Amino acid sequence: MTVGNQTATRPPQSWTAPTATDPVATTLRLPGSKSMTARALVLSALAGGPSTLDRPLRARDTELMAGALRELGAHVSTADEERWLVRPYQLTGPAHIDVGLAGTVMRFLPPVAGLAEGRVDFDGDPEARIRPLGPLIGALRSLGVRIDTPATGSLPLAVLGAGRVTGGEVVIDASASSQLVSGLLLAAPRFDRGVVVRHEGPPVPSAPHLRMTVQMLRAAGAAVDDTVPDVWTVEPGPLTGRGWEIEPDLSGAAPFFAAALVTGGEVTLQGWPRSSMQPVEQLRALLHRMGGEVTLGTDGLTVRGTGTVHGLDADLSDVGELTPVLTALAMLADSPSRFTGVGHIRGHETDRITALAKEFAALGADVVESPDGLEIRPRPLRGGTFRTYADHRMAHAAAVAGLAVPGIEVDDVACTSKTMPEFPALWSRMVTGKN
Ligand SMILES: O=C(O)C1=C[C@@H](OP(=O)(O)O)[C@@H](O)[C@H](O)C1
Numbered sequence: 001m002t003v004g005n006q007t008a009t010r011p012p013q014s015w016t017a018p019t020a021t022d023p024v025a026t027t028l029r030l031p032g033s034k035s036m037t038a039r040a041l042v043l044s045a046l047a048g049g050p051s052t053l054d055r056p057l058r059a060r061d062t063e064l065m066a067g068a069l070r071e072l073g074a075h076v077s078t079a080d081e082e083r084w085l086v087r088p089y090q091l092t093g094p095a096h097i098d099v100g101l102a103g104t105v106m107r108f109l110p111p112v113a114g115l116a117e118g119r120v121d122f123d124g125d126p127e128a129r130i131r132p133l134g135p136l137i138g139a140l141r142s143l144g145v146r147i148d149t150p151a152t153g154s155l156p157l158a159v160l161g162a163g164r165v166t167g168g169e170v171v172i173d174a175s176a177s178s179q180l181v182s183g184l185l186l187a188a189p190r191f192d193r194g195v196v197v198r199h200e201g202p203p204v205p206s207a208p209h210l211r212m213t214v215q216m217l218r219a220a221g222a223a224v225d226d227t228v229p230d231v232w233t234v235e236p237g238p239l240t241g242r243g244w245e246i247e248p249d250l251s252g253a254a255p256f257f258a259a260a261l262v263t264g265g266e267v268t269l270q271g272w273p274r275s276s277m278q279p280v281e282q283l284r285a286l287l288h289r290m291g292g293e294v295t296l297g298t299d300g301l302t303v304r305g306t307g308t309v310h311g312l313d314a315d316l317s318d319v320g321e322l323t324p325v326l327t328a329l330a331m332l333a334d335s336p337s338r339f340t341g342v343g344h345i346r347g348h349e350t351d352r353i354t355a356l357a358k359e360f361a362a363l364g365a366d367v368v369e370s371p372d373g374l375e376i377r378p379r380p381l382r383g384g385t386f387r388t389y390a391d392h393r394m395a396h397a398a399a400v401a402g403l404a405v406p407g408i409e410v411d412d413v414a415c416t417s418k419t420m421p422e423f424p425a426l427w428s429r430m431v432t433g434k435n
């Protein structure tokens with residue numbers, strides 16, 4: 001797990017967001033989806049035979065996932081950039097899992113650890129220790145998994161794996177994160193009785209990510225019923241090893257697409273599939289309302305802008321991950337914006353609502369936070385320091401604003417290594433046209 005540890009202790013790296021003097025015009029080949037890579041790794045480690053991941057994401061979150069599965073006994077080879085290999089083996093403890101700041105690792109692996117024989121310790125970055133985990137701990141306990149937690153409802157914790165999980169019916173409040181449900185579902189085919197997960201509470205966010213979980217489970221041979229709202233049933237049964245084609249990461253592409261809107265340019269994301277597991281329709285609709293045009297052609301997914309950005313009133317509960325970039329766009333718009341439905345992103349890498357409000361206000365913005373979103377009345381911004389709070393998408397937001405506002409200094413751009421270590425280089429190349 002060297003990558004995880006190295007990046008956790010990495011020195012902060014300040015970065016001046018480059019200002020665009022011309023419309024951007026670029027064709028990008030971006031790394032694979034973080035969410036698909038994480039799911040493919042977990043399902044492959046639980047399968048009955050070997051799997052491959054084509055064009056996976058190599059970044060801190062997915063390296064941590066690969067390292068954690070190795071620690072549990074799976075053979076995971078990430079030597080080839082284009083194709084990772086996974087050979088499942090008996091899962092065993094004792095094991096120490098560093099989750100870094102990855103929601104996927106901290107929510108997808110405790111259920112897997114229940115299937116291992118022996119103690120599996122989990123811990124992560126200081127920021128990870130305050131991310132919501134309690135509902136998953138409670139659900140796993142009621143499914144027969146023994147868990148030791150010095151604190152209540154968060155990291156660090158130890159799963160005392162018994163080599164099997166009874167499974168069955170469980171009620172969970174997953175309003176804090178869809179990953180709490182995805183984690184239970186991904187391991188559930190290997191539970192003795194499978195699982196019936198029933199959500200009770202305020203709405204579960206990020207529905208497209210739950211659909212991705214269900215689709216990928218089915219692709220691996222699991223029987224899943226998601227026809228009843230807020231109830232997911234996974235039958236016990238074998239998972240098959242297979243070849244996973246990982247799509248380019250849509251959320252990682254979002255800041256680049258935003259650059260097309262801000263500068264009146266054009267950005268094409270290569271390798272976009274005809275049919276996607278990611279919420280491309282939602283992104284297309286949002287960018288369209290903000291003044292962009294999104295088309296899918298033979299060369300990929302293209303976003304064109306006019307240089308004028310419109311504000312909008314939108315419920316972002318399905319696509320909470322996009323809030324930072326959309327907030328930056330809203331700052332540069334010709335009318336106010338109101339974003340709602342994303343109270344849960346207060347539990348992301350940082351409290352994103354407060355962080356966005358605070359950092360943009362420091363640049364002169366008129367921005368007000370509400371319990372579940374932000375209201376923005378655009379006015380001219382000035383340069384200044386923009387703190388990321390270890391959050392890669394805060395850096396993306398600063399980069400988008402920096403296209404139009406000279407002198408935005410990101411205090412630590414290295415946090416983008418969570419999902420795209422090459423972000424600063426790719427961004428500068430797009431904006432300045434130089435390598
Ligand atoms: O399952 C996943 O891969 C993810 C689900 C979402 O989490 P939340 O439901 O906590 O927003 C998303 O924001 C996160 O970046 C990735």
Ligand SMILES: C=C(OP(=O)(O)O)C(=O)O
Binds near residue numbers: 102
């Ligand atoms: C919320 C995010 O990550 P995580 O998977 O750590 O929850 C994100 O990438 O925007």
